[in-house]
Amino acid sequence: MSEEQIKNLEKQFEERIARDEKIEPKDWMPEKYRKTHIRQMSQHAHSEIVGMLPEGNWITRAPSLRRKVALLAKVQDEAGHGLYLYSATETLGVSRDELYEQLHSGKAKYSSIFNYPTITWADMGAIGWLVDGAAIINQVPLCNTSYGPYARAMIRVCKEESFHQRQGYEIMMKLAKGTPEQKEMAQDALNRWWWPSLMMLGPTDDVSVHTEQSMKWKLKRKSNDDLRQQFIDQTVPQADLIGLTIPDPDLKWNEERQSYDFGEIDWDEFWQVVKGHGPCNKERMKARVGAWERGEWVRDAAMAHAEKKQKRQEKQAV
Amino acid sequence: MSNKKNWPLWEIFVRSKNGLEHRHFGSLHAADADMALENARDVYTRRNEGVSIWVVESKHITASNPENNGELFEPAQDKVYRHPTFYDLPDEVKHM
Numbered sequence: 001m002s003e004e005q006i007k008n009l010e011k012q013f014e015e016r017i018a019r020d021e022k023i024e025p026k027d028w029m030p031e032k033y034r035k036t037h038i039r040q041m042s043q044h045a046h047s048e049i050v051g052m053l054p055e056g057n058w059i060t061r062a063p064s065l066r067r068k069v070a071l072l073a074k075v076q077d078e079a080g081h082g083l084y085l086y087s088a089t090e091t092l093g094v095s096r097d098e099l100y101e102q103l104h105s106g107k108a109k110y111s112s113i114f115n116y117p118t119i120t121w122a123d124m125g126a127i128g129w130l131v132d133g134a135a136i137i138n139q140v141p142l143c144n145t146s147y148g149p150y151a152r153a154m155i156r157v158c159k160e161e162s163f164h165q166r167q168g169y170e171i172m173m174k175l176a177k178g179t180p181e182q183k184e185m186a187q188d189a190l191n192r193w194w195w196p197s198l199m200m201l202g203p204t205d206d207v208s209v210h211t212e213q214s215m216k217w218k219l220k221r222k223s224n225d226d227l228r229q230q231f232i233d234q235t236v237p238q239a240d241l242i243g244l245t246i247p248d249p250d251l252k253w254n255e256e257r258q259s260y261d262f263g264e265i266d267w268d269e270f271w272q273v274v275k276g277h278g279p280c281n282k283e284r285m286k287a288r289v290g291a292w293e294r295g296e297w298v299r300d301a302a303m304a305h306a307e308k309k310q311k312r313q314e315k316q317a318v
Numbered sequence: 319m320s321n322k323k324n325w326p327l328w329e330i331f332v333r334s335k336n337g338l339e340h341r342h343f344g345s346l347h348a349a350d351a352d353m354a355l356e357n358a359r360d361v362y363t364r365r366n367e368g369v370s371i372w373v374v375e376s377k378h379i380t381a382s383n384p385e386n387n388g389e390l391f392e393p394a395q396d397k398v399y400r401h402p403t404f405y406d407l408p409d410e411v412k413h414m
Contacts, residue, residue: 024384026381026383026384027384028384028385073364076360076364077364080360080361080362080364083346083361084344084361087327087344087345087346088344090327090345095324096324096327096347097324152344153344160364160365299324299325299349302325302349302350302353303323303324303325303349305349305350306349306350306353307323309350310350
């Protein structure tokens with residue numbers, strides 16, 4: 001194809017997206033569109049998979065059977081979400097093996113929030129309430145994104161996600177109404193998860209590199225700063241309601257903006273964690289790669305069994 | 319990456335309730351059809367989304383190429399006589 005033909009195709013492609021048409025796997029697409037989607041969708045899938053680890057830590061120690069079944073179901077949902085997203089990514093012509101390889105070698109990123117430790121039961125509450133809350137704010141606009149398989153996966157994810165946030169908030173509410181020690185535990189979890197949750201919505205608009213192109217392709221519909229403000233405005237009253245305090249002395253209602261003003265985010269910490277120096281980066285990768293390697297013989301045995309069974313069937317058919 | 323065989327990809331179709339057709343839900347990897355069915359149950363129907371599942375190995379699906387959409391689908395566009403509104407009837411005929 002000549003450069004001019006490609007330019008022409010690209011123009012038609014952008015017009016289709018502008019008209020709100022969906023792009024499907026076999027449609028022509030610019031190489032940059034394919035690459036950007038593989039990167040974002042696989043990062044999203046990796047985040048779901050690694051996101052199981054901090055919570056998996058508490059399944060066996062949940063304080064009641066009710067809490068245990070809920071947490072187990074939530075973690076299972078995250079596995080499911082990872083799988084929806086991996087298979088949607090594969091429609092762009094990348095194999096599952098390549099995607100795993102990128103995660104395990106550290107080439108691909110996942111959400112840096114999962115590199116923080118879960119040291120008390122209240123962390124399960126804080127994660128559901130804040131981390132899933134922030135994730136929902138990020139994900140809802142993606143139900144309308146331009147790439148069909150991604151949009152369809154996100155619709156399913158969003159439908160399932162709201163139970164995650166509710167179960168987290170309920171945990172926090174119960175602890176906040178409990179003994180002074182329990183309330184303190186809830187407050188401590190909020191103190192530790194608040195700032196990382198704000199960072200989770202991404203760097204500020206002035207330094208975010210992908211925003212403009214992503215907006216065009218509907219990979220993003222609101223800027224990071226707008227999403228963050230939305231998250232803060234929605235979460236602060238929820239904290240007030242259960243008597244917990246947001247750990248930000250500069251947080252103040254701004255009557256004029258009809259929004260909360262908030263304090264400075266420690267972006268150095270964010271970049272440290274992104275670069276691999278968070279409290280649990282190594283531990284998470286070790287757990288993930290270990291699980292993959294220890295499962296190898298099971299995958300091989302299943303494949304060998306399937307092949308043997310098929311051969312036997314073919315023999316009988318003759 | 320080794321050259322040994324990985325679990326193949328399967329396309330998953332789910333009937334959400336009797337009376338409705340099976341609809342494409344997504345795909346997953348499994349060693350064989352039985353495992354694909356079991357995995358599909360866990361991945362795509364955790365909340366009673368289905369009463370029946372079909373699994374088809376992805377390599378068995380032949381798909382049309384969007385680049386040929388013109389010759390495939392355009393011939394139907396100028397055949398307005400296939401639609402009831404093409405035909406003139408007197409106003410007195412209320413239902414037909």
